[in-house]
Amino acid sequence: MTDRQVVVGVAVVDAGRVLAALRPGPDGGWEFPGGKVEPGETDRDAAVRELDEELGLRVTVGASLGLDQPIGDKYVLRVYLAELMSGTPVLREHTETRWVSVARLSELDWLPADRPFVPLLRATLRGGG
Numbered sequence: 001m002t003d004r005q006v007v008v009g010v011a012v013v014d015a016g017r018v019l020a021a022l023r024p025g026p027d028g029g030w031e032f033p034g035g036k037v038e039p040g041e042t043d044r045d046a047a048v049r050e051l052d053e054e055l056g057l058r059v060t061v062g063a064s065l066g067l068d069q070p071i072g073d074k075y076v077l078r079v080y081l082a083e084l085m086s087g088t089p090v091l092r093e094h095t096e097t098r099w100v101s102v103a104r105l106s107e108l109d110w111l112p113a114d115r116p117f118v119p120l121l122r123a124t125l126r127g128g129g
């Protein structure tokens with residue numbers, strides 16, 4: 001597992017809702033926006049950079065949800081909670097974004113690697129949101 005590159009996904013939370021983003025294309029689906037952690041970057045650096053590049057959002061990154069989910073044999077997906085500081089989503093790479101209540105998260109057609117994070121997110125946010 002250690003030689004796999006980390007893909008950070010960011011669960012941006014605002015007013016008790018979570019931002020989901022629709023990746024286009026044949027392998028598309030709903031995902032947590034983010035991307036690959038580049039050499040020399042921390043996961044949190046990558047999360048902040050990707051959210052700015054992809055959606056024009058400023059976020060403060062918090063805890064990991066605590067799971068490394070394999071994507072194929074080269075990557076693992078690691079999802080972090082984040083708080084929205086400023087911005088409204090600008091669609092640069094995604095075709096749609098949605099603010100989804102915790103109760104409705106499981107209704108979206110998430111990418112396969114993202115699915116295990118949905119119950120973790122619900123359990124984490126249920127108390128606080």
Ligand SMILES: Nc1nc2c([nH]c(=O)n2[C@H]2C[C@H](O)[C@@H](COP(=O)(O)OP(=O)(O)OP(=O)(O)O)O2)c(=O)[nH]1
Nearest residue numbers: 007008009031032033034035036071077111113114
């Ligand atoms: N960002 C993100 N990628 C995900 C998620 N779930 C999932 O399977 N993936 C996959 C899709 C891509 O194959 C890969 C991440 O690639 P990416 O295109 O977001 O990475 P990147 O922005 O660094 O792009 P690039 O420079 O390599 O083109 O992980 C997710 O929730 N968020």
